[in-house]
Amino acid sequence: MLWDLEGFPILTERKNMEKKIKNTTGNRNENPAPQGNKWPDETSIHYIIRALLLLIVFAWALVNHDIVLRFLGKTLALFTPFLIGGVIAFLLNVVLRPLECCWNKVCRKAPAKLTRPVCLTASTVLVMGMLFAVVFMMIPSLQESVDEFIQNMPVYVEEIGRWWTGVVQFAAKYNIVLPEYTIDADLLMEKVTALISDEGNDILTVTWGAATSVLSVLLDVFLGLVFALYLLAKKEVITAHLKNLIVTVLPKKKAQRLLSIASLTNQTFTNFISGQLTEAVIIGVLCFFGMLILGIPYAGAVSAFVAVTALVPIFGAWIGGGLGAFLILLADPGKALWFVLFLLVLQQVEGNLIYPKVVGKSVGLPGLLVLMAVTIGGEAFGILGMLFGVPVCAVLFSLYLEFMKKAGTL
Numbered sequence: 001m002l003w004d005l006e007g008f009p010i011l012t013e014r015k016n017m018e019k020k021i022k023n024t025t026g027n028r029n030e031n032p033a034p035q036g037n038k039w040p041d042e043t044s045i046h047y048i049i050r051a052l053l054l055l056i057v058f059a060w061a062l063v064n065h066d067i068v069l070r071f072l073g074k075t076l077a078l079f080t081p082f083l084i085g086g087v088i089a090f091l092l093n094v095v096l097r098p099l100e101c102c103w104n105k106v107c108r109k110a111p112a113k114l115t116r117p118v119c120l121t122a123s124t125v126l127v128m129g130m131l132f133a134v135v136f137m138m139i140p141s142l143q144e145s146v147d148e149f150i151q152n153m154p155v156y157v158e159e160i161g162r163w164w165t166g167v168v169q170f171a172a173k174y175n176i177v178l179p180e181y182t183i184d185a186d187l188l189m190e191k192v193t194a195l196i197s198d199e200g201n202d203i204l205t206v207t208w209g210a211a212t213s214v215l216s217v218l219l220d221v222f223l224g225l226v227f228a229l230y231l232l233a234k235k236e237v238i239t240a241h242l243k244n245l246i247v248t249v250l251p252k253k254k255a256q257r258l259l260s261i262a263s264l265t266n267q268t269f270t271n272f273i274s275g276q277l278t279e280a281v282i283i284g285v286l287c288f289f290g291m292l293i294l295g296i297p298y299a300g301a302v303s304a305f306v307a308v309t310a311l312v313p314i315f316g317a318w319i320g321g322g323l324g325a326f327l328i329l330l331a332d333p334g335k336a337l338w339f340v341l342f343l344l345v346l347q348q349v350e351g352n353l354i355y356p357k358v359v360g361k362s363v364g365l366p367g368l369l370v371l372m373a374v375t376i377g378g379e380a381f382g383i384l385g386m387l388f389g390v391p392v393c394a395v396l397f398s399l400y401l402e403f404m405k406k407a408g409t410l
Helices: 010-030 042-063 065-078 080-106 112-172 185-198 200-233 235-249 252-294 299-309 316-331 333-363 367-407
Strands: none
Touching: 042 065, 042 367, 065 080, 080 112, 080 200, 080 252, 112 200, 112 299, 112 316, 200 235, 235 252, 252 299, 252 333, 252 367, 299 316, 316 333
């Protein structure tokens, strides 16, 4: 053993130092320094792949939407009454739930067995009554307006003739030559009457075909209503059976995910329909009182029609207002102009105050996405696409936000 100058063993000191170095190295190997979370991880990659596949399928469906629509049309035609019943059940459920809450608060001593039958009957009568009221208000007003237009047609023709004569005289002052037209109102009425008489058989054929189609639709609606009432009467039992089926067939995580998406979809659609109904009522009431103040005819019928078409986001009130303006035009062209100006002001109030407060918050969509959803949905699926494009887009937007939060980018 070697000794240093002060008498301590050098080899022993070296051995102790070597042991300390080995222990330190071993501890480093056993407990490596923590590293940051790697992204993308396996879960994020799976989400990205699924999102890309969905985008590819969606893009293919948009490009080949004619084929998709034909296939869906033939498939859905078999289940039309049940699909109509599902839609009716969903709409009635929006009214049924608050009615049941009010019933339970007001009639606490009533038997529990009466809650569902009474509230379901009341909600059905309420909704059907509102629809029939709109229809029976519009038909007499339309008939009256057409009769007035036919009676006043000679007056309209003379006014148009005088207006055109004034235009020709004004243009002549600036050396502009315009052709002069003379319209014989009596001759025009004779030609219109003769045209209706000659085309009577064709009109009868078209009317018979339309009546047959209407009867077919009414039969589907009636069967759908019966199916909807059954669904609502047993909705808790049916919902429990569907949940048990999903949990039994699918793995636990996928079943929970599917149930979560179904719950999100149900809540989004419910909020959207509630918001649209509230907005439609507000628009209808404002339109009614505004037309009364301005002395515009057919206030009740036109306001009811505007309220119904306002269920379609953004463009709905314009559609109803345009048809209402045409109805008023047949009776009084001057009042029709006032109605158009009033509708422009009403649309500004609706777009800037009512819709963002009532509907915008209920679905949680930015205004640009609402416009895109309505436009794309209407282009692809017509009126139904315009109506349901917003809640579908809201569900997809919520799922997108959820995915981005899981990915850690929000």
